[in-house]
Amino acid sequence: MKKKKIASLIFALFIVSKATFAQKGLELxxxxxxxxxxxxVYARPNFTKKDFLLGPSQITVVLPTSAVDEKLRIIPSDGGSWEDNTHVFAPKANPLxxxxxxxxxxxxxxxxxxNESLVFYFSLSKDINPLDVKLFENSKDPNSAAPGMKGGDFSNTINDENANEVYLRNYTNEFKNNAKVLAVETTLVESSEGEKLILYPNTTEEDFKVNLTGVNDSEEVDLIVSTELGKEILKFKTTKRELEKKIIKVPLEVPSQSLVVRVKIGKNVFGRKLILHRN
Incomplete structure (x- = not known):
């Protein structure tokens, strides 16, 4: 009988852990x-849903005390209008x-x-070290009862239309170069030292633009847009200067999918994924 109870308990724990692992939600x-x-600030879901109704939500940014003690000017991008409504400066629980x-x-x-979705962004003075700017960690940072927090709950929380909590955790970015700036690129398909390709927006209904750094303006480049299986959708040759002026349109007959945008310069090829999301 005792063995049966133990087996039942192990099975129950397995089911709970499996459900937790499979929980739908968003990372920040x-x-x-x-x-x-x-x-x-980006949100990355582990599910796909059109017209997902993001409910009342909160994302807390942690700044060094060298930042000016004032409300942040938040520029919203997705998920509604974001505002810096609550703040505490150098609380006793963490005065740094x-x-x-x-x-x-x-x-x-x-x-x-x-796919990462940009939810909002903001600026700080240039003397702030980017490594000192972080997101609140619910399990580590002070709670509302901690000294100096003024009773405010600064936990990250993201709700859906039914008021269900869908915030999962924060995920970290890799560091590059001398480790004083955060990596800003999404995953490169292929890369070349010193060169960087940026697509904006990187999720689009039809068109996008390209920014190319580490390349001379007069350098000739080939741009190729293809499916993930390698089927070419469009291709043209131009200079780096002219490429950055263009608004590149994906043909209307191409359905929603992940595409690959590559730039070829001589023998070097590097690129990025582009999410084509038709309405």
Whole structure:
């Protein structure tokens, strides 16, 4: 009888852990965009849903105390209008940092499994070290009862339309170069030292633009857009200067899918994934 109870308990724990692992939700990350000198907060879902109704939500940004003690000017991108509504500066519980709770009442947004969505961004003075700017860690940072937190709950929370909690965790970014700036690129398909390809937006209904760094303006480049299986959709040759001026349109007959955008310069080829999401 005792063995049966133990077996039943193990089975129950397995079911609970499996359900937890399979929980649908969103992860958060913060990136420092070197090119625009902006701090960007992204959400990454583990599911796909069109017109996902993001409910009232909060994402807390942690700044060093060297930052100015004032409300952050938040530029919303997705998930509604985000505002810095609550903040505490150098609380006794952690006097080395400031906490800024960024809130939204929510809005409909399209989510694609594994694809990062920019939810908002903000700027700080240039003397701030990007490595000192982070997202709140619910399990580590002070709770509302901690000294100096003024009773405020700064936990990250993301709700769906039924008020279910869908925030899972924060995920980290890799560091590059001398480890003083955060990596700002999404995964490169192929890369070449010193060269960087940026697509904006990297999720589009039809068109996108290209920014190419580490390449001379007069250099000839080939741009190739293809499916993940390698079928070419469009291809043309131009200079780096002219490429950055173009608005590149994906033909209307191409359905929603992940595409690969490559730039070829001589023998070097590097590229990025582009999410084509038709309405």
């Amino acid at each position: 990350t913060l990136k420092y965009n070197v090119d625009s000198d902006k701090y960007e 940092v400031d906490y800024h709770a960024i809130n939204t009442m929510g809005a409909k947004t399209d989510l694609i499994d594994g």
